Amino acid sequence: MDRIYMDHSATTPVTPKALEAMLPWFREEFGNPSAIYSLGQSGKNVLEDCRKRVAKCLGALQTEIFFTSGGTESDNWVIRGACRAKGARGRHIVTSAIEHNAVLRTLAQMEEDGFEVTYLKPDPMGRITPGQLEAAIRPDTILVSIMLASNVVGTILDIPSLAKVAAKHRVWFHTDAVQAAGHIPIRAHKLGVDFLSLSAHKFGGPKGVGALYCRLPNRLPPLLTGGGQEKELRSGTENIPGIVGMTAALEEAVSDLEEESARLSAMRDRIIRELCAVPGVVLTGDPENRLPGFASFAVDGVGHSVHLVNALNEKGICVSSGSACSAASREASHVLLALGFDSRLSAGSLRITLGRDNTEEQADRLLSVLPDIIARQRLEAKKEPAVVFSRPSHAPDPDD
Ligand SMILES: Cc1ncc(COP(=O)(O)O)c(C=O)c1O
Structure with a gap:
């Protein structure tokens, strides 16, 4: 019996092109990108090449893309980072009641730490209006996190209008685009968001790798500290094969x-x-x-x-x-x-x-x-x- 796989929102198979692109980076090109000899430098070069190509697919600048271990880490980085960076100015966050648990459970921890979270209730189709967000933002709001597309009902939310409301109040806006990236066109600058999370395994790339688009990279403190990779903002030896596979898969998804x-x-x-x-x-x-x-x-x-x-x-x-x-x-x-x-x-x-x-x-x-x-x-x-x-x-x- 041939298997029929119709659960692509859970994960996708790695595309042949992505797999092909990854293989040399497991085998002969295995150097640590932080090493100064040429085996390491080829890793460093491909990393920057991937950053440029991912940025192009997302309508962003190369300097705005940071590689992570996936959607969960990207979501955690923004939420925990915003609380650390802005906790002294305000302790209120706005989100929607239909976010993925990578957002909801992280926010639940922030609530334990004394932050207050407003959960916007969507309409029966999964939509949130700019008016709802406008009404929820307060002088002490430091972050809005609303997903670009739902992982449960597939609704695409009107992020440009919602991000405009947050920008008017000078509140950071994050969107979890894990289900959307590679499936609908994304132009980060046009969306008007400050942060956008994505995950490779949802669009034909490997598991355990993702990215965070940061319009304000130097304002968000790191989640992971250590060797200072990713301009000191995300430490840990870079997952070069994963990043190469994600880049190939994203380009393939965007091309057709x-x-x-x-x-x-x-x-x-x-x-x-x-x-x-x-x-x-x-x-x-x-x-x-x-x-x-x-x-x-x-x-x-x-x-x-x-x-x-x-x-x-x-x-x-x-x-x-x-x-x-x-x-x-x-x-x-x-x-x-x-x-x-x-x-x-x-x-x-x-x-x-x-x-x-x-x-x-x-x-x-x-x-x-x-x-x-x-x-x-x-x-x-x-x-x-x-x-x-x-x-x-x-x-x-x-x-x-
Ligand atoms: C909307 C959404 N956000 C975040 C995640 C977590 O992504 P990852 O599996 O890369 O950690 C998923 C997928 O499981 C998701 O559907």
Whole structure:
């Protein structure tokens, strides 16, 4: 049975081009970029070349790009850095209730340290308005962190308008662009943000590498201190193969973004159309402003969508459930609850995210089996409402 992978928001396979580009930097070009002999200097040179190329893909300057270990680190760096840099001036932060846990759990720690956080509630489609942000900003607000696109419902938020509000009040604005980078055009300067996080494994690069765009690099204190790499702002020997792979993958994604986005949007819309024709299946997120390959649903009457994920897995199809679940209690996704779905619908949240490797034939196959799986699970749920999936409460959120 051929596997059909439709969970590209969780992670993507490394593209052949990215892998090819990385290989020499594992083998013969393994030098430490801080070493002064030529083996080291070739690493240093490729690092600066990658910085220039990543900056070009993001409409930024080379001096504004810093390499990190991924989205989580980039988000942590901005939040913890802003609190350190500006904590004496103010202790209030604004975010949205639908952020990834890399933002929410970091902010929860900041709250323990005495910072106050306002969580803006999005509308049912996942949108936040400039008026909401305007009303939330106070004289002691030091940071706004709102994501560019949702990892649970795929909505693309109006970051240029939100960043304008923050700029008017001279408040730093960070956007988590982990789900957006490589999937929709990003011009950092036009977005008007001060900081932007991205992660390579969401667009065909390797895991464990990412970047932070910093409009104000010298104002943000380092998260990691040590050997002084990345202009003293992010210590640690640079992950040269990872950075090379990320750069190749980002360039590839950006080079055919328009065609690939049109192809994936058409496939996505077909999946949305056909699944929403099944009674009790509703689209989650914004029907218009959504990520190209992102189809997300709430399925009523199935108990928990993990049953659908398991049944699809048996057919060789990988998708994800948009909510966490434990043996003892049903836990609904914090995002769907924030969007106003009740806990019953939130428990039936299903996310199908398409990528470069998906074909119309694969969408045919998904659509040929999923309605039956839903119908069968509805019968099961009536008989046996018990939840069979369990995960410890500290386990990573499957919404990634
Ligand atoms: C919106 C968002 N932010 C942050 C992250 C974390 O990124 P990483 O896996 O690179 O740490 C993810 C992915 O899991 C994400 O979807």
